[in-house]
Amino acid sequence: MDLRLIGKVALVAAASKGLGRAIAEELAAEGASLVLCARGEDVLQETCAAIAAGTGVPVLGVPANVAEPADVARVVQAALERFGRIDILVTNAGGPPAGTFDTLSPAIWEAATHLLLTSVVELTRAVLPGMKERGWGRILNVTSIAAKQPVENLMLSNSLRAAVTGMARTLANEVAPFGVTVNNILPGYTRTERVVGLAEATAARENTSAAAVTERWEAGIPMRRLGEPREFAALAAFLCSERASYITGTSIPVDGGWIRSLL
Numbered sequence: 001m002d003l004r005l006i007g008k009v010a011l012v013a014a015a016s017k018g019l020g021r022a023i024a025e026e027l028a029a030e031g032a033s034l035v036l037c038a039r040g041e042d043v044l045q046e047t048c049a050a051i052a053a054g055t056g057v058p059v060l061g062v063p064a065n066v067a068e069p070a071d072v073a074r075v076v077q078a079a080l081e082r083f084g085r086i087d088i089l090v091t092n093a094g095g096p097p098a099g100t101f102d103t104l105s106p107a108i109w110e111a112a113t114h115l116l117l118t119s120v121v122e123l124t125r126a127v128l129p130g131m132k133e134r135g136w137g138r139i140l141n142v143t144s145i146a147a148k149q150p151v152e153n154l155m156l157s158n159s160l161r162a163a164v165t166g167m168a169r170t171l172a173n174e175v176a177p178f179g180v181t182v183n184n185i186l187p188g189y190t191r192t193e194r195v196v197g198l199a200e201a202t203a204a205r206e207n208t209s210a211a212a213v214t215e216r217w218e219a220g221i222p223m224r225r226l227g228e229p230r231e232f233a234a235l236a237a238f239l240c241s242e243r244a245s246y247i248t249g250t251s252i253p254v255d256g257g258w259i260r261s262l263l
Contacts, residue, residue, distance in 0.1 A: 121167065142236075
């Protein structure tokens, strides 16, 4: 399937590893030029070089913390200076700390809000005017299965991913007449460093092993395994493409069947 992404410019946040990198690789394989940001400069530049060498597309890496509005503005400005526009925005950020309500301080709540919600608002605010002016755009938010079915011990993610979902669903209707789509993609238990860390944190809390925790998660997934980043990235690339022009306002899980709801 030709996704018609050749010549498009995609900004992918938190793209040096994990799901962000997998999405960047998939978009590059389809011919999109890339602007990637992440906090760790060394790993980011290694990722940019690897993708550029493997696909031949232009890749710009900009070290940034998307929780900081000034960093968001700097990334977007660098993208515009290099490519002149941003056609595709993939918002993404590392997960907040695990914990229950009683264990999370006001400072932790504030930091998580900046990371998960404010970052999406500021990135969207920066790129949306150009998309509307050109009559084409794709905004894709990487959230979590926690937005549809709360995950134990993930108070922050359960709360703030739902906030992003509400914002995106409302925005989708506002910008649909301009040819801009807004969707959310919900990763389930996927083989990333984040999930490994969650397994270790859960194991420490329960006085068991990370392997035992992972096995328990897999038992609750109808496919009986963790997902792979490339499986997640395949849907992300489609939703960012010309072929997905009539899909907007959706929240689609990639979870092996973990979510039990009908919708």
